[in-house]
Amino acid sequence: MRVLLMGNPNVGKSVVFSRLTGVHVMSSNYPGTTVGYMEGRMKVGEEMADVIDVPGTYTLDPTCEAEEVALRMLELGDVVVNVVDATSLERNLFLTLQLLEKHVPVIVALNMWDDTRHRGIHVDLKRLEEELGVPVVPTVAVSGEGIKELVEAIPRAVPGAHTQRSRDERWASIGRIIDAVQVVGHRHHTVWERLGDAAVQPVTGILFAAGVLAGSFLAIRLVGESLISYVMDPLYNALWMPVAQAVSDSLGGEGALHSLLIGRVSDGTIDPVESFGLLSSGVYVPLAMVLPYIIGFYLVLGILEDVGYLPRLAVLLDSAMHRIGLHGYAIIPTLLGLGCNVPAVIATRILESRRERFIAATLVVVAVPCAALQAVIVGLVGDFGARYVLLVYGTLLIVWLVLGAILNRLTKGFSPELLIEIPRYRWPLFGPVMTKLWARVRGFLREALPIFFASILVINLLYMAGAFDTLARFTAPVMTRLLGLPSESVVALAVGFLRKDVALGLLAPLALTANQFVVASVVLAMFFPCVATFAVLVRELGAKVTAKAAVVMLVSALTVGALLNAIL
Amino acid sequence: MFRWLRRHRHTPSYEGDILPLTAMRPGQRGLIVDVKGGRKLGDRLEALGVRPGRRVTKVSSMLLGGPVTIEVDRSQIAIGHHMASRIFVDVSVK
Numbered sequence: 001m002r003v004l005l006m007g008n009p010n011v012g013k014s015v016v017f018s019r020l021t022g023v024h025v026m027s028s029n030y031p032g033t034t035v036g037y038m039e040g041r042m043k044v045g046e047e048m049a050d051v052i053d054v055p056g057t058y059t060l061d062p063t064c065e066a067e068e069v070a071l072r073m074l075e076l077g078d079v080v081v082n083v084v085d086a087t088s089l090e091r092n093l094f095l096t097l098q099l100l101e102k103h104v105p106v107i108v109a110l111n112m113w114d115d116t117r118h119r120g121i122h123v124d125l126k127r128l129e130e131e132l133g134v135p136v137v138p139t140v141a142v143s144g145e146g147i148k149e150l151v152e153a154i155p156r157a158v159p160g161a162h163t164q165r166s167r168d169e170r171w172a173s174i175g176r177i178i179d180a181v182q183v184v185g186h187r188h189h190t191v192w193e194r195l196g197d198a199a200v201q202p203v204t205g206i207l208f209a210a211g212v213l214a215g216s217f218l219a220i221r222l223v224g225e226s227l228i229s230y231v232m233d234p235l236y237n238a239l240w241m242p243v244a245q246a247v248s249d250s251l252g253g254e255g256a257l258h259s260l261l262i263g264r265v266s267d268g269t270i271d272p273v274e275s276f277g278l279l280s281s282g283v284y285v286p287l288a289m290v291l292p293y294i295i296g297f298y299l300v301l302g303i304l305e306d307v308g309y310l311p312r313l314a315v316l317l318d319s320a321m322h323r324i325g326l327h328g329y330a331i332i333p334t335l336l337g338l339g340c341n342v343p344a345v346i347a348t349r350i351l352e353s354r355r356e357r358f359i360a361a362t363l364v365v366v367a368v369p370c371a372a373l374q375a376v377i378v379g380l381v382g383d384f385g386a387r388y389v390l391l392v393y394g395t396l397l398i399v400w401l402v403l404g405a406i407l408n409r410l411t412k413g414f415s416p417e418l419l420i421e422i423p424r425y426r427w428p429l430f431g432p433v434m435t436k437l438w439a440r441v442r443g444f445l446r447e448a449l450p451i452f453f454a455s456i457l458v459i460n461l462l463y464m465a466g467a468f469d470t471l472a473r474f475t476a477p478v479m480t481r482l483l484g485l486p487s488e489s490v491v492a493l494a495v496g497f498l499r500k501d502v503a504l505g506l507l508a509p510l511a512l513t514a515n516q517f518v519v520a521s522v523v524l525a526m527f528f529p530c531v532a533t534f535a536v537l538v539r540e541l542g543a544k545v546t547a548k549a550a551v552v553m554l555v556s557a558l559t560v561g562a563l564l565n566a567i568l
Numbered sequence: 569m570f571r572w573l574r575r576h577r578h579t580p581s582y583e584g585d586i587l588p589l590t591a592m593r594p595g596q597r598g599l600i601v602d603v604k605g606g607r608k609l610g611d612r613l614e615a616l617g618v619r620p621g622r623r624v625t626k627v628s629s630m631l632l633g634g635p636v637t638i639e640v641d642r643s644q645i646a647i648g649h650h651m652a653s654r655i656f657v658d659v660s661v662k
Contacts, residue, residue: 058615058616059611059615061611061615063608063611063612063615087642088617088641088642088643090617090641091616091617091640091641091643094615094617119642121642167614171619171621196644197627197628200627200628200630200637200644200646201594201628202628202629202630202631202634205628205630311646314646315630315634315635315637315646316630316634318630318634318635318646318648319630319631319632319633319634319635319649322633327648328635328646416648417635417647417648417649417650417651418635418646418647418648419612419613419616419645419646419647419648419651420645420646421616421643421644421645421646422637422643422644422645422646424644
């Protein structure tokens, strides 16, 4: 048996899914968190069933790619659990009636049932069941209330017996049902609602956004730096350093195996960043330098997502983003890109047109540095002073704006306008925020760490084989004349294809000046994305569009690098 | 009388009580009477519950041609400026 979870965006399908299957999936308080589908298993009676979390959709007549996915999934299901926002019954019932007209077995989960009480909404459940002709179960997915009853009701799902209606007939039926089952009492605005409205008013909204962004930035730094200085550095120095030292000593401090494992040793000390061995930099850079900022970033992002602030930021930035061919909602993939470009490229599915997806994805890949790269930028460039870090960020922001404006002119077609539902604010719950953080950190550890070690290994082997000397000699004119960097730094650009954090780390022993470091960081950030991002770009946009994006990257990276070199 | 004056000071270019969303004041209520534009636009709006016959409250509009935020059926929806200028509301219906 295959159970589909379907419903409007942001009604809590993913939370219901996690409750049913025990499989954790990303859930946030904004429409479009789920853009692909997730599969899990659950027990219905004695039988095991597959459960699929389908992307949210308002209608079975799709208007964007995520909704098309939803429609295709419908053919695969045996039972549909239609998750409905009980506080917005009227709009949610449109999809419900469409499902009932398709004659698939349906059961309705009236989610956020607790919210109806404080919002003065009364729904007559029995009457609603009669009107729809299928079981209706009230649920509160975030607390787990009603989930057991929902599972027990799944075998009672019956195919909808509604005849095909025209759209107007459907709305008329909904009107009748609502009049029969729902009574709305009067009630005052809550503080949350006033805060919500303030965030979408022009003046207060800008102040609000400035406060949120400044607060987020400080919080990420606080978490990242505290973890580094009070946890990771002491741990590394006390526990791991002696091990690395012992390995180095037992290998006699030199030889091929020594350079592979420990790397270069200067003055008898193993520098955790510059040595570049598997057991030295291979451990220190990802775990003590990058991981703390990954934790800081995803903690703050998770809270912002669950509160429901991001769609309001989209409203605020909408008119500015139209100038770069996007509408405000494209800020969500962009912010995700500050963590990792891979989920950011996938998240561009919430945008309606191919043109917008191309612009948004290209801008993310070119001008939005991932958390791992940022951690190394802050760590290495920050040594020269905060203003150099600001210079890197400022340059990338200008690139994002200018390149966006250029792509907007050069790309055919026009971009549709913003049309989104703005969710109510909710208190972020500690548990869900932590599980989400852990899922993302685990993703980093599982997917990034192996590539990280592999890149260090490959770099060391290629060094030994002398492959980089040839490359450096070949590209020297571009590197030195155009970018003002030592010819060896081309190695970093090549390695950037594997992992950008490793790549920037490679520059540490080259004794670059502050300005050279700024140029190198910017070029590295803009140049080809890492292999994981590249793969997902091909999958999401196709080889042809990726090739187009690659040309944009190459040209813009070299142009901006040369300009920076000329100015600084 | 003062209310009448105020309304018409803010919306000088529209006759009577039918205004586009963009010309409404924040907090003003009304009944959606018409959505002008292509079928596709109508479909997208309708899926979100924005269609003729629905009561609407304007929440805000952003400066410089930014989106208009409205409340329909207790949910808030942000609509791009151009799209919002094609949704007409009868503000005499409270």
